[in-house]
Amino acid sequence: xxxxxxxxAAIILLGAFLQKPARLLAANIAEGTxxxxxxxxxxxxxxxxxxxxxxxxxxxxxxxxxxxxxxVGVMNDEAEAIEDFINVQWLNASEQxxxxxxxxxxxxxxxxxxxxxxxxxxxxxxxxxYWLIGKARLAAAADGDVIEAELHEPIKVVVVAAQSQDxxxxxxxxxxxxxxxxxxxxGADSDINNNFADLAAQLAKIKTDVAAFTHTTPxxxxxxx
Numbered sequence: 001x002x003x004x005x006x007x008x009a010a011i012i013l014l015g016a017f018l019q020k021p022a023r024l025l026a027a028n029i030a031e032g033t034x035x036x037x038x039x040x041x042x043x044x045x046x047x048x049x050x051x052x053x054x055x056x057x058x059x060x061x062x063x064x065x066x067x068x069x070x071x072v073g074v075m076n077d078e079a080e081a082i083e084d085f086i087n088v089q090w091l092n093a094s095e096q097x098x099x100x101x102x103x104x105x106x107x108x109x110x111x112x113x114x115x116x117x118x119x120x121x122x123x124x125x126x127x128x129x130y131w132l133i134g135k136a137r138l139a140a141a142a143d144g145d146v147i148e149a150e151l152h153e154p155i156k157v158v159v160v161a162a163q164s165q166d167x168x169x170x171x172x173x174x175x176x177x178x179x180x181x182x183x184x185x186x187g188a189d190s191d192i193n194n195n196f197a198d199l200a201a202q203l204a205k206i207k208t209d210v211a212a213f214t215h216t217t218p219x220x221x222x223x224x225x
Contacts (some may be wrong), residue, residue: 037073037089046079046086050099050146051118052133053088062088064118068129070154071114074098091133091151100149102140110136112149113157120149127161127224155220162224163209168202 043056043063052065053075065071073088076099089098103119106112114131115121124130134151172195180200183192 036094039085040088041083042079042086050101051075065114067116092153097148098151102145103143106136106140108139112136124159127159130157132157157220159222
């Protein structure tokens with residue numbers, strides 16, 4: 001009798017389950033959090049491992065990072081064709097060091113910046129906008145060497161040209177005021193006016209140098225010497 005009751009209960013439960021509308025459970029790979037990185041499609045062929053990636057054509061794509069581009073991570077694989085998937089390791093998403101590709105000789109503990117073609121470089125010596133991403137933990141002897149690096153969130157660095165004003169020696173013995181006036185009748189008009197011209201020229205250069213700073217977006221600013 002007990003077996004009959006159990007069988008009847010099982011049949012009732014099975015019937016209730018079959019009458020319940022089916023529900024599809026699926027994970028949306030485009031949402032949620034990702035511990036170390038994630039897969040993205042590529043906008044360009046990637047023929048070398050450990051190149052820096054920048055944001056691509058949309059949120060699901062990445063591209064090879066350039067010297068002035070903001071990097072988002074390291075592509076630790078190759079992609080043979082556009083639209084292939086590639087794994088992107090976020091720059092600061094792990095306590096582990098990363099592998100990157102050098103564009104030149106780099107010493108141990110040197111600050112490294114994003115360079116052309118997805119590589120990394122030393123502190124730039126040419127005016128421009130760059131991204132500081134970490135420190136080299138191994139040295140690179142030449143372009144193309146793969147080195148170990150400790151990476152962090154990219155920091156924008158604006159390198160400005162060396163200041164254009166020259167050192168100015170004041171041997172006039174005069175008193176400075178806010179007016180540049182022509183002088184005549186003293187017997188040394190040419191020298192006096194040249195002094196004022198020198199001063200005016202240096203002020204114009206200073207104005208240019210200051211403008212170079214004020215026209216940059218918030219960033220670390222380094223001046224070439």
